[in-house]
Amino acid sequence: MGNGVGIIISxxxxxxxxxxxxxxxxxxxxxxxxxxKASLGERFTLTEDHSVMIEDEDLEMKIVEFIYxxxxxxxxxxxxxxxxxxxxxxxxxxxxxxxxxxKDFRFVFDYKVIMIDTDYDTYVDLKVEKVD
Numbered sequence: 001m002g003n004g005v006g007i008i009i010s011x012x013x014x015x016x017x018x019x020x021x022x023x024x025x026x027x028x029x030x031x032x033x034x035x036x037k038a039s040l041g042e043r044f045t046l047t048e049d050h051s052v053m054i055e056d057e058d059l060e061m062k063i064v065e066f067i068y069x070x071x072x073x074x075x076x077x078x079x080x081x082x083x084x085x086x087x088x089x090x091x092x093x094x095x096x097x098x099x100x101x102x103k104d105f106r107f108v109f110d111y112k113v114i115m116i117d118t119d120y121d122t123y124v125d126l127k128v129e130k131v132d
Contacts, residue, residue, distance in 0.1 A: 040130055043116060046086075047123045054128050059111060060089045061126075064096055068120040082120045086113070099124070107131065 036052040038044040046052055051062035064085040071077030084099045088108045097106040099115040106113050110131050117125040 038128070040128055043125060043127050045123050045125050052126075054111075057111075057128075057130075058090055059109065059128065061086050061113075063087075063124065066118075066120050066122075084115060084118055084120065084124050086124075086126075088113075 035050040036044065036046070037055050038052050039055050040057065044052060046061070046063060048063050048066070051060055053060050064087045065083075067081065067083040067085075069081035071079075071081050080100060082100060085096055086099065087094060087096045090109045093109075095108060097108055097113070099106065099118075102115060102117055104115045112129045112131050114127045114129070115124055116127055
């Protein structure tokens with residue numbers, strides 16, 4: 001009977017070590033609540049590693065990446081080299097959109113998302129409006 005308990009404890013510890021390993025490798029990810037809340041029509045600031053929930057709309061957004069690689073002065077470039085990529089989630093459905101200039105906007109689900117300001121490195125100021 002003593003050996004059976006020891007084997008059960010050993011198996012339990014191995015399972016726990018395996019779960020900790022999976023979590024440390026981002027294989028198991030626990031849902032994270034949004035850090036910020038905002039209302040429709042309200043200007044808000046979003047930074048990396050944070051997310052915002054638009055209240056009463058079940059619309060969540062977060063920054064996927066900043067790209068700051070501007071075209072050198074005097075050069076002709078195909079694109080500006082500046083971009084903010086945002087990920088949106090509504091009712092379990094996800095989509096990503098790229099914003100490339102200040103005052104740029106995109107239609108996401110039933111919303112118009114406007115990028116008001118950004119430094120293309122640490123923050124983006126946004127406003128979300130409902131599309132009728």
